[in-house]
Structure formats: C-alpha cells, structure tokens
Amino acid sequence: MRDVVLDDRAHSILKSIVTHHILTGEPVGSRTIAKLTPDGLSPASVRNVMADLEEMGYLTHPHTSAGRVPTDKGYRYYVDTLLPGAHPGARDRGVIDRSLSRVGGELSEAMEVIPKLLSRLTSQVGYLVSPPLRDAVLKHIDFVRLHERKVLVVFVDRSGVVSNRILDTDEDYGEDDLQKAGRYLVAEFAGMTLSEIRSRLIRLMAEERAVFDHLLKSVIKLGTGYLDAETGDRRMVLEGTTNIMKHPEFSDVETMRRLFQTFEEKHRLLTLLDRCLTPSGVRVVIGSEADDPTLDKMALVASSYHVDEHTTGWLGILGPTRMEYERVVSLVDYISRLFSTLLTRQAL
Amino acid sequence: MRDVVLDDRAHSILKSIVTHHILTGEPVGSRTIAKLTPDGLSPASVRNVMADLEEMGYLTHPHTSAGRVPTDKGYRYYVDTLLPGAHPGARDRGVIDRSLSRVGGELSEAMEVIPKLLSRLTSQVGYLVSPPLRDAVLKHIDFVRLHERKVLVVFVDRSGVVSNRILDTDEDYGEDDLQKAGRYLVAEFAGMTLSEIRSRLIRLMAEERAVFDHLLKSVIKLGTGYLDAETGDRRMVLEGTTNIMKHPEFSDVETMRRLFQTFEEKHRLLTLLDRCLTPSGVRVVIGSEADDPTLDKMALVASSYHVDEHTTGWLGILGPTRMEYERVVSLVDYISRLFSTLLTRQAL
DNA sequence: TATTGGCACTCGAACCACTCGAGTGCCAAG
DNA sequence: CTTGGCACTCGAGTGGTTCGAGTGCCAATA
Numbered sequence: 048m049r050d051v052v053l054d055d056r057a058h059s060i061l062k063s064i065v066t067h068h069i070l071t072g073e074p075v076g077s078r079t080i081a082k083l084t085p086d087g088l089s090p091a092s093v094r095n096v097m098a099d100l101e102e103m104g105y106l107t108h109p110h111t112s113a114g115r116v117p118t119d120k121g122y123r124y125y126v127d128t129l130l131p132g133a134h135p136g137a138r139d140r141g142v143i144d145r146s147l148s149r150v151g152g153e154l155s156e157a158m159e160v161i162p163k164l165l166s167r168l169t170s171q172v173g174y175l176v177s178p179p180l181r182d183a184v185l186k187h188i189d190f191v192r193l194h195e196r197k198v199l200v201v202f203v204d205r206s207g208v209v210s211n212r213i214l215d216t217d218e219d220y221g222e223d224d225l226q227k228a229g230r231y232l233v234a235e236f237a238g239m240t241l242s243e244i245r246s247r248l249i250r251l252m253a254e255e256r257a258v259f260d261h262l263l264k265s266v267i268k269l270g271t272g273y274l275d276a277e278t279g280d281r282r283m284v285l286e287g288t289t290n291i292m293k294h295p296e297f298s299d300v301e302t303m304r305r306l307f308q309t310f311e312e313k314h315r316l317l318t319l320l321d322r323c324l325t326p327s328g329v330r331v332v333i334g335s336e337a338d339d340p341t342l343d344k345m346a347l348v349a350s351s352y353h354v355d356e357h358t359t360g361w362l363g364i365l366g367p368t369r370m371e372y373e374r375v376v377s378l379v380d381y382i383s384r385l386f387s388t389l390l391t392r393q394a395l
Numbered sequence: 396m397r398d399v400v401l402d403d404r405a406h407s408i409l410k411s412i413v414t415h416h417i418l419t420g421e422p423v424g425s426r427t428i429a430k431l432t433p434d435g436l437s438p439a440s441v442r443n444v445m446a447d448l449e450e451m452g453y454l455t456h457p458h459t460s461a462g463r464v465p466t467d468k469g470y471r472y473y474v475d476t477l478l479p480g481a482h483p484g485a486r487d488r489g490v491i492d493r494s495l496s497r498v499g500g501e502l503s504e505a506m507e508v509i510p511k512l513l514s515r516l517t518s519q520v521g522y523l524v525s526p527p528l529r530d531a532v533l534k535h536i537d538f539v540r541l542h543e544r545k546v547l548v549v550f551v552d553r554s555g556v557v558s559n560r561i562l563d564t565d566e567d568y569g570e571d572d573l574q575k576a577g578r579y580l581v582a583e584f585a586g587m588t589l590s591e592i593r594s595r596l597i598r599l600m601a602e603e604r605a606v607f608d609h610l611l612k613s614v615i616k617l618g619t620g621y622l623d624a625e626t627g628d629r630r631m632v633l634e635g636t637t638n639i640m641k642h643p644e645f646s647d648v649e650t651m652r653r654l655f656q657t658f659e660e661k662h663r664l665l666t667l668l669d670r671c672l673t674p675s676g677v678r679v680v681i682g683s684e685a686d687d688p689t690l691d692k693m694a695l696v697a698s699s700y701h702v703d704e705h706t707t708g709w710l711g712i713l714g715p716t717r718m719e720y721e722r723v724v725s726l727v728d729y730i731s732r733l734f735s736t737l738l739t740r741q742a743l
Numbered sequence: 744t745a746t747t748g749g750c751a752c753t754c755g756a757a758c759c760a761c762t763c764g765a766g767t768g769c770c771a772a773g
Numbered sequence: 774c775t776t777g778g779c780a781c782t783c784g785a786g787t788g789g790t791t792c793g794a795g796t797g798c799c800a801a802t803a
Binding site: 744745746747748749750751752753754755756757758759760761762763764765766767768769770771772773 | 774775776777778779780781782783784785786787788789790791792793794795796797798799800801802803
Binding site: 153155156186187189191193197199201203206207209211213288289292293298300301303304307308311 | 501547659
C-alpha cells in the first residue's frame with residue numbers, strides 16, 4: 048500500500064508535524080519542529096526535509112509564507128504507523144465499562160447508548176450501524192390488520208429490536224388468519240435469521256402446487272412480502288452532530304450545510320461505509336479516500352462488532368481529518384471489542 | 396392583546412416596511428417606502444412616522460445611518476393584522492392534495508410525509524408532533540419475553556403507529572403467560588385509549604384482593620408497568636433542518652450550533668409548544684415570545700390537527716422571524732385542515 | 744397644523760497603503 | 774551533509790480615506 052518507506056529522519060519529522068498540527072490546528076513551521084525534535088537539527092535542515100515531504104505529497108502549504116499542514120496522505124501515513132493496540136486511559140475505560148454494563152448485550156439499547164458514549168468521549172459525531180435485517184434472528188412476528196388490504200407487520204429480533212412496515216396485500220386477510228400466520232411463523236422459524244427464513248419460504252413456494260392449505264399460503268405471501276422489501280435494511284444512529292460545528296475547519300457555512308445534509312441522508316453514509324470498510328478491526332478513512340465531496344476534510348474511524356465470528360455491524364466516529372487518532376482509535380477499538388463480547392455472551 | 400391601534404398611515408407604513416423587509420432582508424429606508432406607498436408621501440413624512448413607530452417599539456435601527464428593521468413586536472402586529480383564511484395557491488394545493496391522498500389518514504406515514512412536505516414547500520424546518528400516547532387507541536399489544544425478567548412490550552395504535560419499550564419485571568413470566576396477557580388485553584380493551592385502559596386497570600387493581608386469577612394479575616402488572624412509564628410521550632419529527640443554514644441571519648456558527656442542539660433535544664421544543672400553544676387554528680410564535688434564548692430570531696408557525704373534535708397533535712414549521720408569514724400560515728392552515736378531515740374520515 | 748425640502752451629521756462598507764512577522768527557498772560557507 | 778544568512782513572500786492587522794444610504798431636525802410652505 049505505502050509506496051516508499053520514509054527514512055528515519057523524514058519519518059520522525061512528519062510525525063512531529065502531524066502531532067503538533069493535531070494539537071494546535073495551526074500550520075507548523077520549521078523552527079517549531081527544530082526545537083521540538085531531540086535530534087538537534089537546525090531549522091534549515093528541517094526545511095529541506097519538509098520540502099522533500101511536500102514533494103512526495105505528505106504535506107502542503109496554505110500559502111508561501113505559512114508553515115506546513117499534513118495532506119490526507121500525510122494523515123494516512125501517520126495513522127498507519129501508529130502503534131496498534133493502544134489501550135484507552137483508565138478513566139475512559141471506566142466510563143465505557145459502566146455504560147456498557149448497563150446495556151448488556153441488548154442491541155436495542157446499545158443503539159441509543161453507544162453513539163452517545165462515543166460522541167461524549169471524543170467530542171465528535173458518534174455512530175452505530177445495526178446489523179442488516181437479513182441477519183436478524185426471528186423472535187416474534189405479528190401481522191395486524193389495519194384496514195382492508197393493509198397489514199402492519201411487526202417484527203421482533205432476538206435482541207429486542209423492533210421493526211415494522213405496512214404491507215399492501217392483494218387479498219383482504221381476516222384478523223384470525225393473520226394471527227395464525229404469525230404464530231405459525233414463530234413456531235416454525237423462531238431462532239433462524241431472516242435470510243434463512245426467506246430461502247425456506249421460497250422453497251415452500253416452489254412446492255406451492257402441492258399446497259392447498261390456506262394458512263400456509265397466507266404465510267408465504269405475507270412473509271415473502273415483508274422480507275423482499277426489507278432485508279437489505281440497516282439502521283444508522285448518529286449522535287452529537289453539533290460537535291462538528293465546534294471545529295474551526297468547518298466555519299464555512301455552505302460546507303457545513305452540505306455536511307449536515309449528508310447526515311440527514313444516512314443511506315449515503317451507509318453506502319460509503321459499505322464501500323470503504325473491510326470487516327476487520329479498526330479502520331480509518333481519511334478525507335478524499337471516502338470519495339465523497341461532502342466528506343472532504345472529514346475522517347471516519349470505524350470498527351465492526353460481531354456475535355461469535357459473524358460480523359454484524361459497525362460503530363465509530365466521524366470528525367475532521369485533524370483529530371486525535373491515537374486516542375480515538377483506541378476508544379473505538381476498545382468499545383467494539385467489549386460490545387462484541389457482551390453480544391456474544393448474550394447470544395448463548 | 397394589542398395595546399394601541401395604529402392609525403391608518405402608521406399601519407400601512409409598518410406593513411410596507413415589514414413586507415419589504417421580508418422580501419429583501421435589508422433594512423428599509425424612508426425613501427424606499429415613500430416610493431412604494433401609493434399615498435404619495437415624502438420621505439421626510441415617512442421618517443416622522445418611522446420615528447414614532449420606533450418609539451412604540453415596532454421597529455429598530457441596526458445603527459444610526461441604516462434603515463429600519465421590524466422588531467418582534469413589529470412582526471407580531473404584522474401577523475395579527477394579516478387577513479385570516481387566505482388560501483394557498485393552486486399549485487401548492489395540488490402538491491399537498493397529492494401527497495396527502497397517498498398518506499390517507501395513516502398517522503404512521505403522515506409522520507414521515509408531512510414534515511418533509513412542509514419543509515419542501517416552505518424551505519424551512521417542517522415538523523409534526525404526534526398525539527400523546529395516552530390518547531392512542533389500542534389496536535394490538537404484545538408482550539415478548541427477551542430474557543429473565545425482561546419483557547418487550549410492543550404496542551400498535553389504531554392508525555398503525557408502533558411503540559415499544561423494554562420492561563424490567565419483578566417476576567419471570569413465561570412466554571405463554573405473556574401471550575395470553577396480550578390477547579386478553581386486546582380482547583377486553585381494543586378500541587379504547589390508553590388513558591381509559593389505564594384507569595380501568597387501576598380499578599381492577601383496587602379489586603385485586605378479590606382476584607386470584609393469575610392471568611389477570613399479570614395483565615395488571617404488565618399493563619400498568621407499561622402505561623405508567625410512557626403516557627405523556629409524544630414524538631416529534633423534524634425535517635429539513637439544513638434549510639436553516641441557508642438564511643443569512645444565522646451565519647454565526649455559534650448561534651447555529653446552539654440552534655441545532657435544540658433540534659437534537661426535542662423535548663425542549665415540545666415543552667415550548669406546550670407552553671405557547673392553545674389548540675385553536677394556526678398560531679404564530681415570534682422570537683422572544685418563545686422565551687428560549689436559542690430560538691432568538693426564530694419564529695414558529697403551528698396548527699393543531701384533530702380527529703373529530705378531539706385535538707391530537709401539531710404540525711407546522713420553524714424558521715427565521717423574517718419569513719413569508721402569509722404564505723406559510725396559509726400552507727400550515729390548509730395542511731392541518733386537510734389532514735384532520737382525512738384522520739376523522741379514517742377513524743369512522 | 745401637517746407636510747415637505749434642505750442640510751448637517753452618522754456610520755458602515757469598501758478600498759488602499761503600510762507595517763509586521765512568521766515562514767520559506769536558496770546559496771555559499773563550514 | 775549541515776547550517777547560517779539573506780532576500781523574498783504573503784497573510785493579518787492597522788489606520789486613513791472616500792462613498793453613500795440613511796437619519797434627525799428645522800425652517801419654509803400649502
């Protein structure tokens with residue numbers, strides 16, 4: 048991935064620049080770095096290295112007479128060379144442990160608590176993406192007749208997440224039929240994931256000629272009607288969006304408006320996550336890597352959480368490229384690990 | 396309410412100023428108004444009236460050599476003297492009719508569609524506040540056992556709105572018991588509002604000594620457990636919050652941050668609505684009248700909607716004090732009336 | 744007596760010239 | 774290869790000037 052490995056000096060200078068810039072937000076000058084690094088280099092030497100780093104694309108100039116600022120590539124290098132596996136501080140761990148112990152493995156509660164927790168700890172935007180509905184495990188399902196040919200489907204997942212949807216049916220089902228259909232589904236399929244159920248229903252449908260059972264027919268129609276519509280669905284909860292406004296890099300109102308519009312259209316964020324993330328450990332997506340102009344100057348830290356070995360969803364934070372990666376990454380990592388073990392234990 | 400009635404000239408000048416300011420956003424000078432009004436007054440005369448209006452508190456100066464700008468009191472006067480009952484334009488009515496006909500009287504869909512509709516038509520923030528849960532009419536209720544002493548309550552309202560909540564019980568109910576309890580509740584109480592159900596359950600509880608029926612006991616405990624927690628609840632859906640950023644009066648980032656924080660904390664908006672609104676027709680709350688510093692320079696147009704004579708919720712828009720009241724009021728009025736008749740027809 | 748033209752005054756916006764200083768790039772000496 | 778020196782750049786801040794829209798007030802007028 049990384050094209051050229053930087054030599055020691057360049058490496059340490061780049062690192063200093065990024066660290067210092069993250070701290071202050073100001074462009075960093077050669078004199079500052081010369082004082083900061085223990086190598087005892089003169090500003091002039093530092094300038095030479097800086098010029099090289101700029102040529103290689105790790106740094107830029109806001110203008111001729113300003114200090115250097117990391118580019119996305121610079122941040123990328125910085126993040127890639129961070130020591131992995133750093134632990135959050137004891138205080139942060141305490142806060143996290145306490146919050147998550149109250150949640151247990153309850154996904155429905157986690158969807159409220161975790162984004163808030165992330166947002167509070169990092170002062171950025173915290174988020175959690177639920178597992179796709181197709182992986183949800185059927186606990187309970189209900190069909191409720193609203194009016195003629197309008198049926199409300201209420202689905203409860205093993206972990207207590209409720210989804211619902213109104214179905215337009217081409218037949219007018221009676222309340223009794225609907226209840227029976229619901230009970231049948233629970234009796235037959237409880238404990239399976241929706242995608243499993245879906246394929247079983249399809250198999251049943253193939254045998255439909257042989258089926259004259261009215262109930263079973265209804266079940267097939269209603270069940271597939273519901274499942275077809277929804278299975279790709281994920282939910283995404285964002286929290287602390289106003290934190291973004293605190294950062295000086297977003298003082299431009301128009302940029303910010305577009306950013307918030309992106310927050311409102313969560314599906315765009317979701318496809319972005321889909322595109323960028325491989326489900327393994329913490330991932331960081333920086334600025335232009337996201338390939339979405341509204342997320343310019345933004346970075347995204349994400350980690351998947353899972354039950355057993357099965358990856359389910361993501362959680363993480365969204366903030367300006369200039370953020371404390373070390374701390375944030377360790378927090379996101381810690382939370383996702385802890386939450387995964389809680390989920391897995393609960394699923395037993 | 397209005398302290399002094401303005402004489403004809405002052406009235407028409409004030410109205411001109413407000414209209415013109417709404418249009419342009421700029422402070423309005425005497426010369427502009429002199430040209431604009433058909434009375435053929437000279438700028439100097441207009442100035443005199445303006446000075447009077449300022450003394451009475453209807454106008455201000457940004458600074459000595461700028462034109463006049465309406466105060467909240469000025470907008471209030473303007474709004475109060477608008478002809479009530481204006482109709483939206485034919486095009487707007489077309490859009491509204493089409494959107495709402497698709498919704499029918501389905502509250503659950505209206506909660507998505509109406510705020511979006513309002514936001515799109517007015518380019519402001521559109522909102523809808525659901526009826527309080529206590530007025531919801533029971534259609535279906537389910538108790539689902541999640542784990543030991545954790546019960547998920549799923550409640551479906553007549554109009555298809557689903558609410559759910561996890562209950563910590565002090566007893567471990569079996570799945571069968573829970574199902575029976577749900578069915579019992581539906582059989583006995585379907586069609587009543589939650590507050591009615593609540594009082595009936597309390598009456599039953601009073602007779603508890605006489606009740607040795609295990610089922611009934613469970614019903615009482617679960618039912619009141621759920622109802623106690625929630626009955627005051629309303630939901631509020633906001634849409635188009637990013638529209639606010641388009642208005643120059645909110646270019647200050649810090650003000651805007653606080654505004655968005657208010658959007659995130661919807662309960663604050665809800666109590667505000669509670670405080671300011673009497674449920675009759677369209678109401679306008681302007682700036683300081685809201686008595687909430689974050690809503691400075693904001694105005695709120697709201698109208699209640701209802702089923703039969705029974706007031707249920709609100710819908711409307713939120714925008715800067717400088718907005719096209721005439722158009723917005725007529726839109727909000729029209730939508731709330733139309734939606735009310737749809738709801739009432741549906742409830743039959 | 745209400746209206747109006749005239750006039751001095753105010754104040755923000757825009758523009759310009761200037762300085763200051765942090766920081767650069769480059770070169771020649773070490 | 775490193776470094777001190779030096780000329781250069783450019784944004785930010787400062788102060789002065791002009792311009793114009795708008796006001797307030799007063800004296801003249803219908």
